[in-house]
Amino acid sequence: MNLGKYKNLIFYITTIAVFSTLMYYFIIEGQTLEVKENIVANTSSGSTWENFLESFKTNLHHPLALLLAQIVTIIMTARLFGWICMKIKQPTVIGEMIAGIVLGPSLVGMYFPEFSAFLFPKESLGNLQFLSQIGLILFMYIVGMELDLSVLRKKAHDAVVISHASIIIPFALGIGLSYFVYQEFAPEGIQFTSFALFIAISMSITAFPVLARIVQERNLQKTKLGTIVITCAAADDITAWCILAAVIAIVKAGSFASSIYVIIMAIAYVFLMIKIVRPFLKRIGDLQAGKNTISKPMVAIFFLTLILSAYATEVIGIHALFGAFMAGAIMPENTKFRTLFIDKVEDVALVLLLPLFFVFTGLRTQIGLLNDSHLWMTAGFIILTAVLGKFAGSALTARFVGINWKESLTIGALMNTRGLMELIVLNIGYDLGVLSPEIFAMLVIMALFTTFMTGPALDFINFIFKSKKNQDEKVPENDSKYRVLLSFDKPESGSTLLKLAHNFTHKMNGNKTITAMNIAPVDEMHAYDINEYEDSQFQNVIETSHDLNLEVTTLFKASTDIESDLTSITNKGHYDLLLIMLGKSMYEGSLLGRLLGFTTKIINPEKLLNTVKGKGNIFNNSPFDDFTLQILDKTNIPVGILVEKDFKAADKVFVPIFNLSDFYLLEYAKRLINNNNSQIIILDAAGQIRNNIEVKELIRSIEQVAPNHITLYNEKKIEKEFLNSQDLMLISSKSWKNLIDTKSLWLSDIPSTLIISNP
Numbered sequence: 001m002n003l004g005k006y007k008n009l010i011f012y013i014t015t016i017a018v019f020s021t022l023m024y025y026f027i028i029e030g031q032t033l034e035v036k037e038n039i040v041a042n043t044s045s046g047s048t049w050e051n052f053l054e055s056f057k058t059n060l061h062h063p064l065a066l067l068l069a070q071i072v073t074i075i076m077t078a079r080l081f082g083w084i085c086m087k088i089k090q091p092t093v094i095g096e097m098i099a100g101i102v103l104g105p106s107l108v109g110m111y112f113p114e115f116s117a118f119l120f121p122k123e124s125l126g127n128l129q130f131l132s133q134i135g136l137i138l139f140m141y142i143v144g145m146e147l148d149l150s151v152l153r154k155k156a157h158d159a160v161v162i163s164h165a166s167i168i169i170p171f172a173l174g175i176g177l178s179y180f181v182y183q184e185f186a187p188e189g190i191q192f193t194s195f196a197l198f199i200a201i202s203m204s205i206t207a208f209p210v211l212a213r214i215v216q217e218r219n220l221q222k223t224k225l226g227t228i229v230i231t232c233a234a235a236d237d238i239t240a241w242c243i244l245a246a247v248i249a250i251v252k253a254g255s256f257a258s259s260i261y262v263i264i265m266a267i268a269y270v271f272l273m274i275k276i277v278r279p280f281l282k283r284i285g286d287l288q289a290g291k292n293t294i295s296k297p298m299v300a301i302f303f304l305t306l307i308l309s310a311y312a313t314e315v316i317g318i319h320a321l322f323g324a325f326m327a328g329a330i331m332p333e334n335t336k337f338r339t340l341f342i343d344k345v346e347d348v349a350l351v352l353l354l355p356l357f358f359v360f361t362g363l364r365t366q367i368g369l370l371n372d373s374h375l376w377m378t379a380g381f382i383i384l385t386a387v388l389g390k391f392a393g394s395a396l397t398a399r400f401v402g403i404n405w406k407e408s409l410t411i412g413a414l415m416n417t418r419g420l421m422e423l424i425v426l427n428i429g430y431d432l433g434v435l436s437p438e439i440f441a442m443l444v445i446m447a448l449f450t451t452f453m454t455g456p457a458l459d460f461i462n463f464i465f466k467s468k469k470n471q472d473e474k475v476p477e478n479d480s481k482y483r484v485l486l487s488f489d490k491p492e493s494g495s496t497l498l499k500l501a502h503n504f505t506h507k508m509n510g511n512k513t514i515t516a517m518n519i520a521p522v523d524e525m526h527a528y529d530i531n532e533y534e535d536s537q538f539q540n541v542i543e544t545s546h547d548l549n550l551e552v553t554t555l556f557k558a559s560t561d562i563e564s565d566l567t568s569i570t571n572k573g574h575y576d577l578l579l580i581m582l583g584k585s586m587y588e589g590s591l592l593g594r595l596l597g598f599t600t601k602i603i604n605p606e607k608l609l610n611t612v613k614g615k616g617n618i619f620n621n622s623p624f625d626d627f628t629l630q631i632l633d634k635t636n637i638p639v640g641i642l643v644e645k646d647f648k649a650a651d652k653v654f655v656p657i658f659n660l661s662d663f664y665l666l667e668y669a670k671r672l673i674n675n676n677n678s679q680i681i682i683l684d685a686a687g688q689i690r691n692n693i694e695v696k697e698l699i700r701s702i703e704q705v706a707p708n709h710i711t712l713y714n715e716k717k718i719e720k721e722f723l724n725s726q727d728l729m730l731i732s733s734k735s736w737k738n739l740i741d742t743k744s745l746w747l748s749d750i751p752s753t754l755i756i757s758n759p
Contacts, residue, residue: 011140011700067127070119071356077103078355092209093419094451096355100362110368113640120363132360135353136424141306144328145338147234148355154529157229165397166232166415167204171387174200174580177385181378185439194251198429201240201247207419208237214414214454216522216530216558217239225407229414232394236344236415243326244425245318247338250434252317262317269312270326278330285332294340294738296656297426302331303339304636319428356419362421365444368727379442386446387453391416406465450471461604472742482512486579487519487566488541494518495540496647500640501579502548503650506675512565515539517555517569519562530558563627579640582755587709616756632733639757641733647752650676650728654751656683662732663695663759669730670702673709680710681726685716696699699704723749733757 007257046054052714081095081102088280102108110115112283120128128752178196186195211233213365220226244258245266253259284301288294305325313323370376381682395412399405432499435443483502488494494516505512534556545552559565570578624632632639655669657663672678680697682689690713702710729750731739736755739747 001474009192014449020089070128073119074355074359078358089403090452090455091213093210096358098450100358101365102364103359105364106365106367110258128356128360131353132357135349135357137310138320138349139354140321140324141328142342142346144325144348145342148331159228159627160235161401162394162397163232163235164388165395167236169199169393170203173385173389173526174203185436187433187436190434194434198434199246201244202422202425203389203420205240205418205425206233207238207417208233211414211417212418229411229756233417241322245322246320265316266318269316273326273330282332285334285337288337289468305349309576323746325709361427365441365659367441379445382442383446383449385498386450387416406461409461413454413461417448417454418447419451468470485515485517485570485573485575487517491537491540495544497579498544499543500642503551503676504671515553515555519557519559519565522558522560563630568633570635570637574718577640578635582641582643602755612641635757641755643753645752650678652727653678653680653730654726655680655730656685657686657689658735660688662735665732665756666698668756673702673706681713683713729753731755
């Protein structure tokens with residue numbers, strides 16, 4: 001018997017047995033020591049099951065368990081409402097704000113008080129507040145980093161005039177509004193100056209992050225208008241936060257004279273940050289130049305700078321968020337460095353912690369307090385003042401500096417977006433005791449309304465000023481050109497798809513148009529580097545078009561809903577063919593993949609909805625990923641899905657025909673012969689071509705125009721060497737699914753494959 005074979009097993013059993021015996025010995029001996037101790041044994045009158053239930057209930061109310069349950073509930077609710085807003089073309093931040101109000105006393109607390117008291121007991125709100133404040137500090141750090149101060153320096157002229165006018169006008173109107181509402185709504189003991197300053201600053205805020213996202217989504221970032229409005233918002237942000245810091249100092253001190261020391265310290269702090277800390281961080285950032293990662297010691301330095309800056313401003317008395325914003329603004333201006341750092345911070349800040357702030361705000365917002373028509377009229381008056389000050393103030397100033405009416409009104413609509421930044425200001429005012437619950441609820445409604453109205457206002461302005469030029473740019477439905485749209489996510493994919501499109505259209509000269517489109521998730525871009533991002537995405541496509549001497553139109557769009565935007569552009573553009581790359585289905589192969597797919601559908605409301613409506617299966621085993629399935633389902637033109645295997649050119653093409661419904665593939669084979677002189681081999685897999693006169697005539701007509709370019713293959717067995725010798729396989733989507741379902745032996749040897757759907 002070879003004991004060496006069982007060496008590990010013997011060692012394992014021996015170790016467990018020896019040390020178990022040792023533990024048993026010490027426990028037994030240890031119990032003898034209890035004789036001299038006054039031990040109180042836990043006794044319980046209930047059964048084991050009752051004891052377990054009691055323990056379970058206690059654990060449910062443990063502060064950590066409660067906090068985790070709150071976070072899960074908040075994130076799921078915020079995602080749901082964010083998704084609903086995305087589908088109605090509204091910023092997701094509105095959905096997250098509404099989610100907070102829904103979970104608060106205005107809805108869940110009113111109709112399900114026991115559930116609300118269980119999930120959000122008063123004693124637990126302190127933990128929620130601290131976590132949400134950390135989320136806000138990280139968020140303000142990102143906002144500071146997303147500001148491009150170099151653009152501000154170069155293009156400040158008109159923008160600063162518009163920006164400062166868009167602050168001073170609503171600020172003055174806010175002071176005037178306070179005069180009328182102070183006696184009725186100001187908390188007891190609060191001076192008029194403090195109350196008026198907070199109402200005024202809440203009228204003057206613009207949400208730079210939301211505005212930047214809207215500019216990207218509407219493809220305005222490369223226009224003069226986009227540049228002006230981004231610069232305006234950036235200048236607005238800096239000015240408003242400086243004013244807010246001064247307002248906080250004055251409110252805490254009680255008067256301007258008393259706050260003079262705080263303001264002097266705040267100025268000294270800003271001087272220190274700009275003249276000493278900023279050059280120091282720049283030198284550290286320069287060490288990082290050209291690298292794709294940031295080392296942990298460097299991350300620690302920048303986080304320490306953030307925390308110390310936030311701590312300093314909190315101690316000075318101008319709020320920690322100003323310090324976080326300042327720390328972000330003085331980060332090294334190296335774009336790549338900022339992008340790397342933001343990527344490290346933003347997922348935790350935006351996905352995990354920021355929704356906590358929305359819900360914490362919602363828990364404070366008691367819309368039920370507005371139970372009188374007079375109160376709602378006051379809320380309406382506040383909204384009117386806010387819109388008049390910000391929208392009209394910005395638009396009229398823009399018109400005054402020479403910008404045309406359409407762009408002036410667009411600037412007004414965008415600057416009127418308040419969003420999350422407004423909530424931050426309101427919460428600071430509430431914490432300082434300057435804002436009463438009633439006025440707080442009214443201002444939250446104002447923030448929601450002004451953010452929500454931005455999209456419809458922009459659409460209305462575009463509708464009013466719809467120019468003849470825009471109408472002329474529309475493609476007539478009877479355009480005879482063959483129009484190909486290729487959509488890609490990675491630069492190298494765009495280059496490959498362009499080569500394929502070229503093979504289909506090479507000799508069509510002026511009778512074709514090829515459009516290369518890249519739709520990027522808006523969350524992955526930052527306002528300061530969007531042009532660089534676009535250039536890098538199209539670099540390979542442009543180089544390949546030069547190599548092929550091919551004219552190509554580029555189309556770039558930032559999107560929150562890529563599937564919907566892709567299908568909308570495809571269907572409205574009157575294209576003849578859409579080319580995309582095949583994504584990898586997570587359902588392929590393993591049980592884990594299916595479970596991941598199941599989880600994804602549960603988290604994604606749209607996928608779950610499709611399952612309920614019968615459009616999808618919760619355990620779908622399609623050969624296509626979800627994105628491709630949605631594109632196939634929603635587009636009304638043929639879609640070519642490329643399975644890429646080092647594709648260079650379609651010189652030798654294999655076209656298997658499995659049934660009569662696959663014959664449309666011959667039209668694409670004909671295009672390849674006419675434009676690329678491709679050698680086509682058609683496999684009559686089911687023997688149906690020989691018996692179909694119409695198809696035989698089609699093949700004969702192709703042969704007459706291009707002799708010796710098409711071959712009919714009747715072999716039942718396809719050899720590996722044959723498949724390896726081909727450049728491209730054309731196959732219908734239905735036949736491709738059959739190959740996957742039957743686990744065809746072809747799959748391991750097929751060349752690059754274009755799966756074509758026939759809607």
